[in-house]
Amino acid sequence: MPRRQFVADLQKAQQDTLPLGICELQQGEDDGQFEFEFIGTPTSGIIEPVKITAIIPDVSDYPTRHEYMVYCSDDAPRTIGAALEDVRGTNRKTVFELLDIVSATLTRSTPDRDGDTQMPDSQLETEDEESDQDVYDDDHEAFEINANQPTLYAAAASRLPKAAGRAFRSRVRTDVLAAKTAGFRVGHLGHLMDGLNAFVTVSVRMSKLGISEEAMQAWQVDPKEYLILIIQYPNGYKTNEELQACDSMRLTPNLAMRLCASKKYKPTLQDAIKAFTVVKKDFKEDFITSDLPGAQEAGTEKSAMRETFISKPLNGFFQESLVPMLRVRSSGGLDWGGAEAWYTEMASKGANDTGIIPDRFYKPEAKNDTLSDIVTADHYAERSTAARSFPLLAMQFALRHFVRCTEFCLVCHRKLNVELEAIKPYVCDQSLCLYQYMTLGFGPSIEHEVLTQPQVVDLLISFCYNSASARKLRDFPDGLALVVPSVDMSQYHAPDPALGYRGHAVPQIKSAKGSHEPQDLPTHEIGFDRERLEMIFFNKPEQCPVRRGSWIVLTTQGFDSSEMHCRVVDVTYYPTINIDEPVVLSSTGVPNTSNVGMGSASAKTRTITPATTPRWTPASFTVYAQDFEQLDKAAKCISICKLLDTLPPVKALQDYLATKQPADLKYWVERISPAALSLLRWIVASNRACIMQVDGDSGGGVRGQERLYGMKDFVQFRFAMGAPDKEQRFITEVRKTTQRLELEYPTIFAFHGSPLRNWHMIIREGLHFKQIDHGRAYGDGVYHAKEASTSGGYSGVNAGLGYGAKGTARTAWANSQLRINSAIALNEIVNAPAEFQSHHPYYVVQHLDWIQTRYLFVQCQPAEGTVRSIEEKKPTNAHPQDPQRTPTGVSNPIVIPASAITSRRAASDGRASTSQSPAKRIKGLGGFDDPIPIENDSTSDVTDAEDLDILFEEDDPELEPVTTDPPSQTLTKRPKGAATDFVPGTLDFTTLPIMPEPAYANSASTRRLMKELAALQKLQNATALSDLGWHLDAEQISNPYQWILELHSFHVIEPLLPLVADMRRQNLHSLVLEIRFNRDFPFTPPYVRVIRPRFLSFAQGAGGHIVQGGAMCMELLTNTGWSSVSSMESVLMQIRLAIASQPPARLDTTGARGDYGTGEAAEGYLRACRTHGWAVPPGFREMAFGMPRAGRT
């Protein structure tokens, strides 16, 4: 069994990414032996790989008692041999851990390119240090006399006794704590406290970022996931000041950053290493592809870590620009916006940052109040000291660019200067940015879209086609270097601006072919053998005008004037050349099904012989050689239609991807021209709305339960537009009007129709009313109809004008399977029609924040067998609608499934009974601020002990512990931390003035509280008293809604805290707190008050967030600052830190008035909320005073 474990570990290590500088890991000849090579870092001067062997003499000891012998060949560099002899602390380590230790040791000992050894030199001046003190030693191994088994980290530290001095460790701790206090979870990996290669991870739950659920869907992130910034310090931790002092050459070896997502708050060491492993460098850019799974592989449980949709563009951006921006920010006055603008300008000029910064960069950025505080917080602005936490700054910068990604160009990262709102990020209007966006794969994977949402892809192409055929496109795929067929404008109708889409088009008759202007590319006359797919140049020009891979447009001079688009396969036997099976574009607008399949009979297998006597049909062709950008707008529209006509149906794309390896459309060369493929990518990638299929065409869509009743024969899509904070703004407006007008039904629904040709722009620009071309008879605003049939009138096909050669008007994409006739959206609107611009016969809504798109319906004439017909079924759990204002669908009033309405989703989540009217539910909710409730899982994702450890100061010899040994009955299994004077179990509960036990309960809240208690209990058993700083006696808790808790060991946070001295003077070892939970918990914050001892009030010159009456008053504990996802572990930690914060809490030493009474605390809390403008949680009075809820307040 041990042997098998060893082999398994070895194999696992072989499959995984190896630690820095290690490669070629193999099993050795003997049992328990393995070999690997050390190649060092790119900057280390190692020329030849060094072969290293590791042996476990007795493999039967693995993995609990084994030892390693590690050595290298004799011809290895002397430094390596010597370093290996010093490798210690490897006993009982797994294979991977051993490799990591060897990697760290050797990397350190090998010189970098400057010739220095890689030692952090900044701490060299720190004085003598005991090397055996280490935060990792949670079991105090290092203090025991056990010479045979020095711990890994003690051994590592002994090599660099001066690097990781006390000052250094204290600074690391301060920096990490700053990030933690700011609301993030912080982890570390590697050799952080030893000043060696280490990772610091800063993470936050996606659900805390205030991103709407729609945006999360569009971004393919899960609210439960963590957004993680991993900071790697290859040469040991560097402070903000040290990093700023590095020029760009020195920065790269000292700092690297990656943005990831994961279900865990912290990656494993292997995943962290993987994140920084460059598997390939794409393009000539410095853009990094890591070894992590991509953004679309979210669902796979295999690897917990993955990239986010925006990791690729951001990783390089952070690496390049963050430190220079921090440098300019440190010179004072600039906010992030100013620093970014300045950086962009410097970068575009290629200038250094030495000049004086012009005034315009100092203009502060407008504050966006709808963003959550954690996103807008700015560590630079809040402190005046020079010592700032780099991990915190980096994370705040990362959040800015993650949450607000739609405000920035994905490529050049400039702030986009447009008012348009979009749910997905995109690029600015520089064509180079679009080009890089497409070529670097920053956009969505088109293959993924085709496979998972084929109807959406069909819809997007159809919208584009409609818009282009009506010459209504405004943005074009410029900059993508599209090489397209020539466009003969004389064959097409000119757009008629006066008549618009209702115009009647007069076909222009063109006589003979080829009589058009010579501006076009040359036409080649040839003979064509349709059967053998061969062409012959009778006149044989000197040079063959085409190459293998060229695309041509071929027309025979017979009766059939169809265009054939095809790819040249072989020109070896010029003047005879071979082509692939052509894509035939019928001129009649009837879809051509002959080339729907998986491509032509393979041209490659055909034996090619010069034709002897083929039956040549006279034909001519032109080459795809027109530069798309050279065309005028009308010609671009025509060109787009033509290219789209050559695309196969989406089903064929799907079939190709499902059966071919690699599943990548760019390999379908014989069927899709490069120009058509680029165009398709552009159409998918430039869509900035979130459109999700409700009905799958195979096996039923996952969102089938979101199908709305009453729109028979319409294909339905969930539909969201607007910036990521749009939903939040909408909810705020809903709440405001609901309260102002005392509405029973906060919102109504109505239809918004628009002609098909407009939808391409709508889904890119969002709803606005800047251009409305069907008149504004009822004023400015977005028009909504109460009946689907009314909106339908605005949304139909473009009559008359269309795209199509020689007089045939084609307005729809011929290969569409949906074959859309019309499209209408269903919007949710604030229920205040009287305040609309107009409310009869249409709702004309002038406030965009009052409108939220919910559904998109398209009426189709689907091709046979392509779209599953869906049975109409009333949803079982309907969303309650205002009966006076329920819109009518095709025939009946519509019924919306409750699960489809996001804001309601939060409301119905266990916090209020469904029998209440919607208005009451809204009033009762604090949770509207937090639209995405998360199942509390603090038990499954507890903070690693080592990440907690790092926050606490080592033993301070100057602080005399009052009692040294805890009484024997409290000797639990928990680890011994720093000294504490706190003795658990000494509090006499009968002496406490506490509130009566609450009589209320709610099963969801009770369950959550029991879970919290269990999690805290577990943590308490596993953590040293002093590290925890609180104590909860579970035996004394008879009601889960009322906890008595003690806080202690404040000297661990700050030995010089006045409170520490105060407590010692009064011989107090703990503060006793009462924590009371409302029945709405976790949607309202707990109420926390001090029972004893008494503190000085703020008016008396004290602080610590303890107000008169002993109530704790911090924003976190009010409805304004509370988040339902806060775990009680973090709440307790924040309370403790709040008491220790400035201005400091001081005890009332007069001792005249005993414990705090229950009533005075609640009064103090209410007063403090009023002062700060914080929202008092609903039901607070009932909870704090034990009074019944007064009316509706």
Ligand SMILES: [Zn+2]
């Ligand atoms: Zn750009």
